[in-house]
Structure formats: structure tokens, C-alpha cells
Amino acid sequence: MYSGGQLDEEKVFKDPVHRYIHVRDKVIWDLIGTKEFQRLRRIKQLGTTYLTFHGAEHSRFNHSLGVYEIIRRIIDDVFVGRDHWDHSERLLCLCAALLHDLGHGPFSHSFEKVFRLDHEDFTQAIILGDTEVNAALREVGDDFPQKVAEVIAKTYPNKLVVSLISSQIDADRMDYLLRDAYYTGVSYGYFDMERILRVMRPREDQVVIKRSGMHAVEDYIMSRYQMYWQVYFHPVTRSAEVILTKILHRAKKLYEEGYRFQTKPVHFLSFFAGNVSLGDYLALDEAVILFYFQQWQYERDPILSDLCQRFVRRRLFKYTEFHPTNEQMEKLIELTGLFKKAGIDPDYYLVVDSSSDLPYDFYRPGEEGERLPIYLLMPNGELRELSRESVLVDAISGKRRTDHKLYFPADFLEDLSTKRTVKKKIMEILKG
Amino acid sequence: MLTEHAKVMKALAAAGEIAGRKKLQKMIYIAKKLDFPFYEKFDFHFYGPYSEELTCRIEELCALGFLHEVKEKKSGYMQYRYTLTEAGEQFLRHYDWDMPGLAECMQAMNEQNARFLELVSTVLYFEHLPKDEVKEKIAVLKSKQRYTEEEIDEAYAYIEALRSRCHNKARV
Numbered sequence: 274m275y276s277g278g279q280l281d282e283e284k285v286f287k288d289p290v291h292r293y294i295h296v297r298d299k300v301i302w303d304l305i306g307t308k309e310f311q312r313l314r315r316i317k318q319l320g321t322t323y324l325t326f327h328g329a330e331h332s333r334f335n336h337s338l339g340v341y342e343i344i345r346r347i348i349d350d351v352f353v354g355r356d357h358w359d360h361s362e363r364l365l366c367l368c369a370a371l372l373h374d375l376g377h378g379p380f381s382h383s384f385e386k387v388f389r390l391d392h393e394d395f396t397q398a399i400i401l402g403d404t405e406v407n408a409a410l411r412e413v414g415d416d417f418p419q420k421v422a423e424v425i426a427k428t429y430p431n432k433l434v435v436s437l438i439s440s441q442i443d444a445d446r447m448d449y450l451l452r453d454a455y456y457t458g459v460s461y462g463y464f465d466m467e468r469i470l471r472v473m474r475p476r477e478d479q480v481v482i483k484r485s486g487m488h489a490v491e492d493y494i495m496s497r498y499q500m501y502w503q504v505y506f507h508p509v510t511r512s513a514e515v516i517l518t519k520i521l522h523r524a525k526k527l528y529e530e531g532y533r534f535q536t537k538p539v540h541f542l543s544f545f546a547g548n549v550s551l552g553d554y555l556a557l558d559e560a561v562i563l564f565y566f567q568q569w570q571y572e573r574d575p576i577l578s579d580l581c582q583r584f585v586r587r588r589l590f591k592y593t594e595f596h597p598t599n600e601q602m603e604k605l606i607e608l609t610g611l612f613k614k615a616g617i618d619p620d621y622y623l624v625v626d627s628s629s630d631l632p633y634d635f636y637r638p639g640e641e642g643e644r645l646p647i648y649l650l651m652p653n654g655e656l657r658e659l660s661r662e663s664v665l666v667d668a669i670s671g672k673r674r675t676d677h678k679l680y681f682p683a684d685f686l687e688d689l690s691t692k693r694t695v696k697k698k699i700m701e702i703l704k705g
Numbered sequence: 706m707l708t709e710h711a712k713v714m715k716a717l718a719a720a721g722e723i724a725g726r727k728k729l730q731k732m733i734y735i736a737k738k739l740d741f742p743f744y745e746k747f748d749f750h751f752y753g754p755y756s757e758e759l760t761c762r763i764e765e766l767c768a769l770g771f772l773h774e775v776k777e778k779k780s781g782y783m784q785y786r787y788t789l790t791e792a793g794e795q796f797l798r799h800y801d802w803d804m805p806g807l808a809e810c811m812q813a814m815n816e817q818n819a820r821f822l823e824l825v826s827t828v829l830y831f832e833h834l835p836k837d838e839v840k841e842k843i844a845v846l847k848s849k850q851r852y853t854e855e856e857i858d859e860a861y862a863y864i865e866a867l868r869s870r871c872h873n874k875a876r877v
Contacts, residue, residue: 391746427749428831430845439748478751597707597769599795605706606799625706629761637760643726645751675765 286338290452294342298364300413301341304371307405313337313374315558319453320380321513322504324587326457333374339448344370344437347444347470357475362434364413369424369438372406373445375399379559382631383514387521388544397422398551436479441636441647442469442493443480450496453504461499464492474650481648481656490647491665494636498669508678511626512589515680519621520566520580527574536568576621588684593703595625595679604702605679611699615692617685624680636660637670679703711800712743713762714771714793719808720815722788729763729787730755731822732814738829739871741807753823753847754830763787771796806871813867824852825860836861 278299286294296302304310313334322329344366352358376395378384385391399406400422410418423429427439437444447466454462472486482490504510524538528545538545540561543553569581583589595601605625612619636647636659647659660667681703686696716733723729734754737743745758766772771793775786789797814822827847831839843852 385746386744389744393748428842428846432751597710597796599792599799602796602799627707627710627762627765629710629758629765643730643752644755675761675768677765 288335288339288342290339290448290455291342294338295345298367300364300409301367301371303409303412304368304406305338307409309375309399309404309406309555310334310337310372312555312558313377315560316377316379316381317559318449319457319504320382320510321517322453322457322507322510324513324589325507325509326459326504328456328458329453331452331456333377336448336452337371337374339452340373340438340444341367341371343444343448343466343470347437347473351470351473352475355475357433357477359431362431365417365420365424366434366437368410368413368417368421369434370444372396372400372421373425373438375406376554378554379557379562380517383518383521387518387525388547388549390544390549393426395551395554396425399555400425402551404551432478433475433480436645440479440645442482442490446497447493450493450500453500454496457504459500459504461503462496464496465489466493469493476648476650476656479645479648481650482659484649484651484657484662487649487659487663490649490659491663494659494663494666494669497636502674506628506631506676508592509589511631511678512592512680513584513587514631515590515624515626516580516584519624520569520577520584523574523577523580523621524565524569527577532574534569535572536565538565540565576618580621583682590622590624590680591683592678592680593705595677597625597677608699608702611695611702615686615695615699617682622682622685626678626680628674628676636666708800709744710762710766710771711797712804713759714766714789714797715800715804716743716807716811717772717787718789718794718797719811721812722786723815724786725784725819726760726763727752728815728819728822730759731819731826732811733759734826735814735822735829735867736807736810738826738832739810739868741804741810741871749830753827766793769796810867810871813870817863820850821856821860821863823847823850824856825863828857828860828864832864 279297280299280302284296284302286296288294296305311334314332316333317323317329318331318333318336319329348363348366353360373396376392376397376399378390378392378395381392400410400418401407407418410421420429424434424438427435429435439445447469450462450464451466454460468486468489469482472483472489473480474483524541525545527534528538540557543549566581566584569577570585572578597605608623609619612623648656649659649662651657660670686700689696713733716736717723720732723732731753733743733745734747734756737745737747745756745762747754747756763772767774770790773788773790777784777786824843824847827843828839831842834842840854840857843857
């Protein structure tokens with residue numbers, strides 16, 4: 274047992290966002306060295322975004338270390354000795370921060386949609402199952418893996434601990450905003466995290482922010498808003514996601530129809546059959562997926578082959594704005610028919626994508642009992658919801674912004690060597 | 706296409722009017738747990754299961770003019786009421802499939818208050834655990850709600866009744 278066990282010498286990781294990540298606890302060092310945690314090096318933090326912002330090649334490994342470091346600074350530099358903070362929860366917070374994304378799979382957004390999986394179930398399974406991570410956590414105590422799993426599942430009794438890892442202003446969001454901004458090279462993700470950390474205060478159920486730090490929080494909220502529309506929901510990234518999703522759908526369908534793959538999808542079989550074991554899940558990373566996509570470019574099935582070529586060679590779908598009013602829905606039905614006439618399968622080549630398909634949450638105060646908002650701690654000790662104090666936050670959180678796009682293969686439609694009339698008609702409708 | 710939007714609309718159409726976002730969230734979560742094919746992802750939050758995806762979808766449906774949202778001031782807080790608009794009803798005509806049993810289920814849930822539905826959804830969230838453990842979880846995680854043993858038993862009975870009502874459901 275090494276509850277509270279420290280390393281003989283502090284270890285540090287160089288990090289472009291936080292400069293240094295400091296590790297003093299032996300369990301943290303051991304967890305980083307497990308094969309399940311090392312796997313996160315092979316899962317990109319932003320999935321297909323690298324096809325839009327070429328710098329976005331950073332991994333869930335970097336991000337997990339970053340979240341750990343933010344929590345470590347909050348606990349060791351800001352919370353220690355303050356009311357409401359129970360320092361015996363320190364190691365639990367650090368482990369939960371480090372492991373919070375452990376169950377993410379390759380391109381997990383598309384993957385989870387197609388195979389109806391939830392990475393959080395796999396996070397739980399890795400922490401509680403027969404794994405190196407579980408063995409390292411058990412060194413702290415027999416019930417320690419269960420506690421870590423509960424913090425990540427947000428069902429741990431100490432809600433303050435949960436809110437550090439997951440709330441409207443948590444270490445997870447602060448790290449991914451700064452990190453994603455850094456690697457994509459955009460400037461609007463920046464906010465003064467050091468200032469926010471200094472004005473965070475523990476309360477019984479959650480972290481609150483001193484009123485004097487409101488402007489730093491406003492910057493953080495603006496950053497969330499801008500990053501959502503400029504990076505996370507970029508239409509080109511969505512095009513790549515659409516193609517990725519359709520490849521997985523096509524491969525699954527072909528498998529169900531008994532199609533004989535030239536490159537047999539060995540690593541996908543349990544996903545297609547819906548009986549995925551933890552071992553199967555951990556064996557699949559982005560390198561494996563990209564290997565199949567590379568190979569499937571040469572499959573006999575023209576749809577699978579074409580979609581894989583599009584993904585590998587970045588020959589993405591084009592898009593047009595699509596506001597699904599009833600009039601537009603009629604056009605969509607007409608387009609579906611015309612695509613069939615043109616010999617282009619609309620199930621794979623005509624796709625509506627909506628902002629709710631990628632719900633990175635931007636801040637809303639919401640309704641009583643809906644979800645916990647950000648509270649400011651006023652000088653008189655009163656708590657006030659952020660948007661009631663900040664004109665800026667009130668302005669952006671009260672404004673609804675949604676987006677729908679229609680994706681299609683412009684190159685197919687522009688090739689008028691076949692089905693010329695129908696393709697021209699399709700283009701006329703798409704150009705509206 | 707837009708099938709998931711249409712499913713939420715079907716649920717709202719069946720309920721008639723839903724008062725409160727919290728209530729709406731819990732109703733869809735409960736329906737999902739009863740095996741109706743809703744695919745919004747729910748996490749456990751301070752007030753029980755919550756889906757950001759569903760929140761975004763509702764916002765989209767309001768922005769499209771398919772849902773009518775009314776903001777009302779209640780004692781000390783805001784509440785939102787939702788009904789289908791005429792355009793929303795027209796939109797639903799593009800989807801001629803049905804989710805048998807959903808209408809009854811949504812109507813039954815709509816008769817309950819948000820506090821009780823929060824309890825029901827929390828019981829369902831932990832239903833893989835033995836009943837005694839679920840009661841412990843509720844006592845700890847929902848201590849401020851002060852649910853009684855009787856209310857928890859009532860929630861279990863309610864889930865049973867809902868399940869038997871809509872066992873004859875179908876997938877879209």
C-alpha cells in the first residue's frame with residue numbers, strides 16, 4: 274500500500290500549455306506508465322480536426338496530463354487549508370483528473386454514434402476491470418478504483434470533488450480550450466487561466482469564483498463560444514466526420530450482407546456484431562483504423578473504396594447551408610430522388626449535419642434544476658449566477674445560434690460525362 | 706435525415722405541452738431507459754441525468770420555429786414551457802413512422818411533477834444496483850431533495866407500471 278506515497282524525486286514533463294507538469298505521487302507516475310494510459314497517445318484529442326487545422330495532432334494523452342496539472346495546482350496552491358476543502362481527497366482528485374478520458378476510443382465521436390457505444394462505460398470498465406490501471410489504483414486501497422470511477426461518473430458523494438473535474442468551469446474545459454487553441458494555432462481560445470485558478474473558492478457542493486475574477490471568467494466563456502464555432506464546429510471538419518461516419522456505416526453494412534473484404538475487418542468484427550469486449554476496445558486505436566481506411570481504398574465495393582479515398586486523400590464533401598424548414602424538407606426529398614436517378618446513393622452521399630450532432634456545451638445559465646451554473650462569490654458572501662452580473666455573458670448566453678449544413682460530393686455532380694441532365698438539376702437545387 | 710429531431714418532436718407532440726426543461730430532460734431520459742429509441746447521450750449531473758445533446762436539439766427546434774418556447778417567471782426562477790407549432794406539426798408529417806407506446810408513456814409522465822421525475826430518472830440511472838444500494842445513493846446524492854423511503858418505493862412502482870404500459874413498443 275502506498276496511500277500518499279511520494280516519489281524520491283519529483284518528475285516533470287515539459288508541456289507547451291502549462292510549461293511543466295509536476296508529478297510527485299507514486300500512483301500518478303505508475304498510472305501514466307500503464308498500457309491503458311499510454312494508449313491515449315494514439316487517440317487524437319480533436320479527431321478529424323487535423324484535416325482542417327494541420328497542427329491539431331495532439332493526443333488525449335497530452336490533454337489528460339494537462340487536466341491533472343490544473344487540478345494539482347488548484348488543490349496544492351489554492352484550496353489547501355481553506356474551508357470546505359477536505360485535503361484527504363487530494364489523491365482521488367488527481368487520479369480522476371488524469372484518468373477522466375481513459376475510455377475514449379479512436380475518432381470517438383463518429384465511432385460511438387455508429388456503434389452505439391459510450392466511452393464513459395469503457396472508462397469505468399478500464400478502472401474497475403482486470404487492467405494495469407486498476408492494479409495501480411488498488412495499491413492506494415481496495416475501494417480506491419471504485420471511488421475514482423464514481424468521481425468520473427459524477428456520482429461521488431463529495432460534489433465539490435466532482436465539480437473540479439466536471440462542471441461549467443472545470444479543469445477539463447480549461448485545459449482543452451487552451452490546448453486546442455495552441456495546437457490549432459487560433460488566437461481566440463486564450464484566457465487567463467492563472468487568474469481563474471487564483472479566484473476559485475471551494476464551497477460545499479461546487480467551486481465558485483470570487484466576484485473580482487469575473488472578467489477572467491468572461492474571457493473563458495467567450496473562448497468557449499469562439500472555439501465552438503471557429504474550431505470544433507468548423508464545416509470542413511464536419512465534412513471529414515461525415516465521411517468517417519459513412520465509411521463505418523458502409524463497412525458494417527457490407528459485413529452484415531456477407532461481402533468478402535479483400536482486407537478483412539478483423540479489428541471491427543465485435544463492433545459489427547455488437548459484442549465488444551474490453552480487450553477488443555483497447556486494441557483499436559487511430560493507427561489501426563487508418564490502416565484499414567488505407568487498405569479499403571482498393572476494395573471492390575465502389576462506395577467503401579470511394580469514401581476511404583476521400584478520407585485518406587482529403588477529398589472531402591462540399592456543403593451548402595440548409596435550413597430545414599418545411600419548404601427545404603420538400604427539396605431534400607426531391608434531391609434524394611434525383612441522387613438515386615443519378616446513380617449516387619443518397620444514404621452515403623447526401624447528408625444533413627446539425628449543430629446538435631456535436632454538442633460541445635457553451636455556457637447557458639439555464640433553468641432552476643436544469644444544470645448547475647457558474648456562481649460568483651460576492652463580497653458579502655452571497656452567491657450570484659454569472660449571467661446576472663456579467664452583461665457580456667448575459668448577451669452571449671441568451672442568444673441562440675444553431676447551424677445545419679447539407680453535405681454532398683461536388684466532384685461527382687460536376688462530372689457531366691454521365692447523367693448530365695439530372696446532375697445539372699441537382700446542382701441547380703443545391704445552389705438554390 | 707433529422708430523424709433524431711423528429712423523435713423528440715414526436716415525444717413533445719404526444720405530451721401536448723411540457724412545463725420546464727428539467728421535466729423535459731427527465732421525460733426523454735426515462736423514455737430512453739424504457740427502450741424507446743432515443744440516442745441522446747445523458748450524463749449524471751447535480752440534478753440527475755442530463756443531456757447537452759438534447760438541450761442543443763431543443764434549441765435547434767425552437768430556432769427552426771417547430772417548437773414554441775415560453776419563458777415564465779416562477780417564484781425566484783425562470784421556467785420554460787414547450788409546445789409544437791403548426792410548422793412543427795407540418796415537419797412531423799415527413800416522418801410517417803410511429804413509436805408505439807410512446808404517446809401513452811409521455812402523457813403519463815407529463816402528469817407527474819419534475820421533482821418526482823428526477824427521482825424516477827435517478828432510480829433508473831442506478832437500476833443495475835440492488836434496491837438498498839439505490840436508496841443509499843439517493844440519500845447521499847440527493848440529500849437536499851429529502852426523498853422519503855415511500856417516495857422511492859413509489860418511484861419503483863411507477864417504473865414498473867410504465868414498463869408494463871409500453872412493453873409493446875417498436876423501434877424506428
